[in-house]
Amino acid sequence: MKNKHFIVASALMISLGSFAQKDQIKAAEKALKNENPTEALASLGQAESLISNASEAEKAQYYFVKGNAHKALATKKTEVSKNLSAAAAAYQQVLSIEKAAGKSKFTEQAQTSLAEAKNDLVNAAIEAGKAKNYSVAADLLYAAYQADKSDMEKLYYAASYATNGEQFDRALEYYSELKKLNYSGEGTNYYAKNAVNDQEEFFGNTAAAKTDRDTKVRLKLYSEPRDEKVPSKKGEIYKNTALILVQQGKTDEAKKALTEAKTANPDDTSIMLAEANLYLELKDLATYKRLAGELLAKNPNDADLAYNIGVISSKTDAVEAEGYYKKAIEIDPKYTNAYLNLAILKLDGDKKFVDEMNKLGNSDKDNKRYEVLKKQRNEMFSSTLPYLEKAYELDPKNEDVANTLLNVYGALEMMDKKKALKAKLGK
Incomplete structure (x- = not known):
């Protein structure tokens, strides 16, 4: 009970x-x-x-x-x-x-x-x-x-x-x-221009986004549909993993991680590029150059690859980087970033000129040295001009290109061109 x-x-x-x-x-x-x-x-x-x-x-x-x-x-x-x-x-x-x-x-x-x-x-x-x-x-x-x-x-x-x-x-x-999770991030981004404001809009990167974009284009609500390929992020993932391990003093683990990545993804150039970058960070230039050469030999018509190796090379060897940027342009004459990086590479020495010029006094010797440096500096700016003008022609909405070109026109005292460009930019 x-x-x-x-x-x-x-x-x-x-x-x-x-x-x-x-x-x-x-x-x-x-x-x-x-x-x-x-x-x-x-x-x-x-x-x-x-x-x-x-x-x-x-x-x-x-x-x-x-x-x-x-x-x-x-x-x-x-x-x-x-x-x-x-x-x-x-x-x-x-x-x-x-x-x-x-x-x-x-x-x-x-x-x-x-x-x-x-x-x-x-x-x-x-x-x-x-x-x-x-x-x-x-x-x-x-x-x-x-x-x-x-x-x-x-x-x-x-x-x-x-x-x-x-x-x-x-x-x-x-x-x-x-x-x-075997994440790569590879895919396609879908864009189209809004018929009301003529501005390009991003719809997303899924099948549903593509269907939505294509439907609105058919209904004439949008125009000029554009698909943009998104490259694999695996190389970036393995590169960052390796660089963190190197920073933590775990170099062997970093090398092992990239070796395993290459074995699992033998055709992924982004992972091979990450391995090349690792050896550059380790100051093993011989291995870096060998790997970079092997990469381009396997993919001789890959403009992105040539460009990316140029970016990596620019950290230690400007001449080598210039060669890779020019290779990217040879493969794809409309490669805007290759033109821009070539210009930036050449402009990299400007600080050296400015520092020395500012230290000079008013003696005859200093004045003569100033004129020599000024001439060399102008030659440097002149050498960048074709690359910047081509980059601007290809991508007039690129603010980095436009601003760099404005600065070079100013340095070369090309005031008519500077004024015309400023008017175009609404400045």
């Missing part, structure tokens, strides 16, 4: 607990309607210990309200990173619970809110990155990845921000996860 009374009492306690948690969830919903998310979370906190024994419907409702409360706090700019991450996690719980239960009362709203939270996380990460708060940016993007693990690009950029913030162990953890 005592056992029966005990069972009845226990059942009564569970029943009372169920009423209590329902009341707390209702109180939280009311607080949210009154735009008081802090009070809403306080009410939910009182129900938290009981939620594990709740029905699936109550659990879904609890997490949905919790997600809304955290999202509302983030909207009020209160601990944005923490609250957006918590909101995303809560909405995921809703989706998981209702999927397992075969219900969908909150699913559609949770999916929409999760997408909004993810978008807010990405935007907040961009702002943090601009402010050089790299650790915060990495947190936000990792939370965005956790919200949707199919979007591995967010994990890739979280790793990049962690690297920039010198959180190397964390970056290695993210890069390791990307390698396990």
Whole structure:
């Protein structure tokens, strides 16, 4: 008889607990309607210990309200990173619970809110990155990845921000996860011009984005569709992994990582390029040149490859870099960045001229030396002019090209050309 009374009492306690948690969830919903998310979370906190024994419907409702409360706090700019991450996690719980239960009362709203939270996380990460708060940016993007693990690009950029913030162990953890997922990032970006403002817009890089873009082009809402190939990021992942390992004094591990990457991806030139870059960082120029030569021999018509080797070579050998940039132009005469980098390579000596000229006095000897240096400096600027003008012809909207060309016109006292270019740029 005592056992029966005990069972009845226990059942009564569970029943009372169920009423209590329902009341707390209702109180939280009311607080949210009154735009008081802090009070809403306080009410939910009182129900938290009981939620594990709740029905699936109550659990879904609890997490949905919790997600809304955290999202509302983030909207009020209160601990944005923490609250957006918590909101995303809560909405995921809703989706998981209702999927397992075969219900969908909150699913559609949770999916929409999760997408909004993810978008807010990405935007907040961009702002943090601009402010050089790299650790915060990495947190936000990792939370965005956790919200949707199919979007591995967010994990890739979280790793990049962690690297920039010198959180190397964390970056290695993210890069390791990307390698396990066999992430490449290779794909196609879809663009088209808006018929209203004639501005090119990015539609995305998924099959759905392409369908959306193509439909709007057919309806003449957009024009001039453009597809842009996105190269593999595997080389960048392995390169950064290797460079971090080198910085940590783990050179053998770095070499091993790249060897394994090449074995698994024998045709991925970005990984071979990463290996060449590693040996350049290690000051093993003989191995670097051998690897760079092998790369170009295997891909003699790859302008991107020639250009990238030029970028790497520019760190130590300007003459060699110039040769690779010219090779890229030979393969693709419209390679804007190769023209620009050639010009920058030649302009690299300007500081040396300016420093020496500023140190000179007013003696006859100094004045003669000044004239010699001035002539040499003008010759340097003149040698860059064909490359800059060609780059500007190919890409007149490129601000780096336009500004560099303006400076060179000014240095050469070509004031008519400088004035005409400034007018074109609206300056």
